[in-house]
Amino acid sequence: MSVEETLKPLFKEIETLKPNFIERLKTAVSIPSVSGDESLRPRVFEMADFLKRELTKLGAHDIQLRDLGIQPPPVNDPSLKLPPIVLARYGDDSSKKTVLVYGHYDVQPALKEDGWSTDPFTLKEIDGKLYGRGSTDDKGPVMGWLNAIEAHRQSGVEFPVNLVMCFEGMEESGSLGLEELIQKEAKKYFNGVDAVCISDNYWLGTKKPVLTYGLRGCNYYQIKVQGPGADLHSGVFGGIIHEPMTDLISVMGKLVDSKGKILIPGVSEMVAPVTDKEDEIYEKIEFDVDELNSAAGSDTAIYQDKKQILMHRWRFPSLSLHGIEGAFSGGGAKTVIPAKVTGKFSIRTVPDMDSAKLDKLVFKYIEEQFAKLKSPNTFKVELIHDGNYWISDPFNENFTAAKKATKLVWGVEPDLTREGGSIPITLTFQDELHTSVLLLPMGMGDDGAHSINEKLNTSNYVNGVKTLASYLHYYGAGEK
Numbered sequence: 001m002s003v004e005e006t007l008k009p010l011f012k013e014i015e016t017l018k019p020n021f022i023e024r025l026k027t028a029v030s031i032p033s034v035s036g037d038e039s040l041r042p043r044v045f046e047m048a049d050f051l052k053r054e055l056t057k058l059g060a061h062d063i064q065l066r067d068l069g070i071q072p073p074p075v076n077d078p079s080l081k082l083p084p085i086v087l088a089r090y091g092d093d094s095s096k097k098t099v100l101v102y103g104h105y106d107v108q109p110a111l112k113e114d115g116w117s118t119d120p121f122t123l124k125e126i127d128g129k130l131y132g133r134g135s136t137d138d139k140g141p142v143m144g145w146l147n148a149i150e151a152h153r154q155s156g157v158e159f160p161v162n163l164v165m166c167f168e169g170m171e172e173s174g175s176l177g178l179e180e181l182i183q184k185e186a187k188k189y190f191n192g193v194d195a196v197c198i199s200d201n202y203w204l205g206t207k208k209p210v211l212t213y214g215l216r217g218c219n220y221y222q223i224k225v226q227g228p229g230a231d232l233h234s235g236v237f238g239g240i241i242h243e244p245m246t247d248l249i250s251v252m253g254k255l256v257d258s259k260g261k262i263l264i265p266g267v268s269e270m271v272a273p274v275t276d277k278e279d280e281i282y283e284k285i286e287f288d289v290d291e292l293n294s295a296a297g298s299d300t301a302i303y304q305d306k307k308q309i310l311m312h313r314w315r316f317p318s319l320s321l322h323g324i325e326g327a328f329s330g331g332g333a334k335t336v337i338p339a340k341v342t343g344k345f346s347i348r349t350v351p352d353m354d355s356a357k358l359d360k361l362v363f364k365y366i367e368e369q370f371a372k373l374k375s376p377n378t379f380k381v382e383l384i385h386d387g388n389y390w391i392s393d394p395f396n397e398n399f400t401a402a403k404k405a406t407k408l409v410w411g412v413e414p415d416l417t418r419e420g421g422s423i424p425i426t427l428t429f430q431d432e433l434h435t436s437v438l439l440l441p442m443g444m445g446d447d448g449a450h451s452i453n454e455k456l457n458t459s460n461y462v463n464g465v466k467t468l469a470s471y472l473h474y475y476g477a478g479e480k
């Protein structure tokens, strides 16, 4: 029987199971597994337990919650435990290929008062869109793999490969501990893996599905400035002491200009030169500035043409200022001088930037800028976490299977894209398991990952399950 014939009853079952799939995602979203908020760490553990329960019900075997010990500094609570890596298998047939799927069960922070229209941790379906933190990043896709298993069990369609699942709870916070686990398990739990598939990014726009063969890396830093022993009255102390916030803002203001140019000397010099051949890549892609503006919810793009936008998202670094811990940020007009402030920023890295060299350049530059202020306040700059960029060859069996799956479900050939975001562990899977890694996204470019009102279209969720399942069938049907 052809793969397409085999998939017919499976697709029918996926449609039937749609309410179950939404219910599964609803429960997942209801657990605020925010890895970056230390006070919510127990909820990240709760999410791992939920996955274990679901996997057990679905007949997965060798389910393990791997303890990663204590989170290394910088951290506020020195005894903070890292959430476990959830490992599981489905199927154990030596005549079949083995596919490892990776996803993350932690999410970005979300507060209703950030501007959400609905409660971020209550999945709400409105006009064919499933709103909730993690719906697209990355609980929807992680549930997608579980849903694919359920659909096979209910329809009686034979599962086409041995599935190895690896779900982590620290992706949004640098994937701490996962690299070591992969190195340790490459020849053990992950032995025999033929290909890796990650569903944790998004289509470029809203019309055309994509397969992704590159990611930027991310080095995340903090600058701490401390002065007075406590927050002070600005009427009593303003103008007569060195204010930590003034120092911090002065230094942060020298990192990047308003056109996105990184001002740290030596950074641009590490970037791989643009080649003539690259032009073809950008020309073929379907995307324009309107899609960028509508995804951003504003008309504030720096570049107006497709090539410049894509190059600056995919192959040039960027520096973003994220926030200041300890600063006054409420409503009203509090007249305070904050005593201790911590500025956060990150640099998205690209080929051929060297992460350790970048750290040195960043530290040196910031130290120089702070020294120029001649401030008696104490200051410290440190790396919170980093993750490598990744680029691969999209012309192999793994990508071919995903191309066929996408064509079958969506009726169109996917574009081949790179991603501006980061999935820190991707390169480690490729290098340690000596396999092809494929990024097969479920959500759209306007899903609002990391933003308010994050959503996943219901049709992307359901068709996403079909795409993931079809990919496994096409890949499994190839020669072993």
Ligand SMILES: C[C@H](N)C(=O)N[C@@H](Cc1c[nH]cn1)C(=O)O
Pocket: 137, 138, 171, 172, 173, 174, 200, 201, 218, 220, 387, 420, 421, 422, 423, 424, 449
């Ligand atoms: C693309 C992926 N879904 C994602 O959102 N990754 C995060 C990873 C990260 C890196 N540092 C902090 N989080 C991202 O790109 O921001």
Ligand SMILES: [Zn+2]
Pocket: 108, 137, 172, 449, 450
């Ligand atoms: Zn994310």
Ligand SMILES: [Zn+2]
Pocket: 104, 137, 138, 171, 200, 201
């Ligand atoms: Zn993600």
